[in-house]
Amino acid sequence: MKACRILLVEDNPDNFELIRFLLEREGYQVLEARDGSQGLRMARSERPDLVLMDLSLPQVDGWSAATQLKADPQTAGIPLVAITAHTLPGDRKRALESGFDGYISKPINVTSLNETVKKALEGK
Numbered sequence: 676m677k678a679c680r681i682l683l684v685e686d687n688p689d690n691f692e693l694i695r696f697l698l699e700r701e702g703y704q705v706l707e708a709r710d711g712s713q714g715l716r717m718a719r720s721e722r723p724d725l726v727l728m729d730l731s732l733p734q735v736d737g738w739s740a741a742t743q744l745k746a747d748p749q750t751a752g753i754p755l756v757a758i759t760a761h762t763l764p765g766d767r768k769r770a771l772e773s774g775f776d777g778y779i780s781k782p783i784n785v786t787s788l789n790e791t792v793k794k795a796l797e798g799k
């Protein structure tokens with residue numbers, strides 16, 4: 676079976692490397708974007724199986740990038756999962772309203788990351 680391709684959009688290098696490590700350990704192929712506009716470009720050109728996206732990002736923030744991806748018929752079908760430290764009440768609702776299908780909070784919990792990714796890929 677071909678490895679699922681996950682586009683990881685994260686500007687913090689430490690978070691990026693940790694999440695990449697955890698995803699690759701599960702057998703996923705990780706595509707890399709470091710800001711929101713690069714994330715949008717890569718989602719359109721690479722058509723990954725899943726986009727995992729930080730919310731606080733340079734250029735285009737995660738909320739706005741999610742709205743743009745869901746509004747574009749070319750990318751609307753790609754599952755979108757937010758990775759974020761924004762865990763105040765209302766943040767989850769705001770992320771889901773922006774177009775995210777799921778939500779992982781920082782600090783990263785390995786079990787919940789794996790479960791959320793698996794569920795999002797299956798729900799595709």
Ligand SMILES: [Mg+2]
Pocket residue numbers: 685686687729730731732
């Ligand atoms: Mg960030």
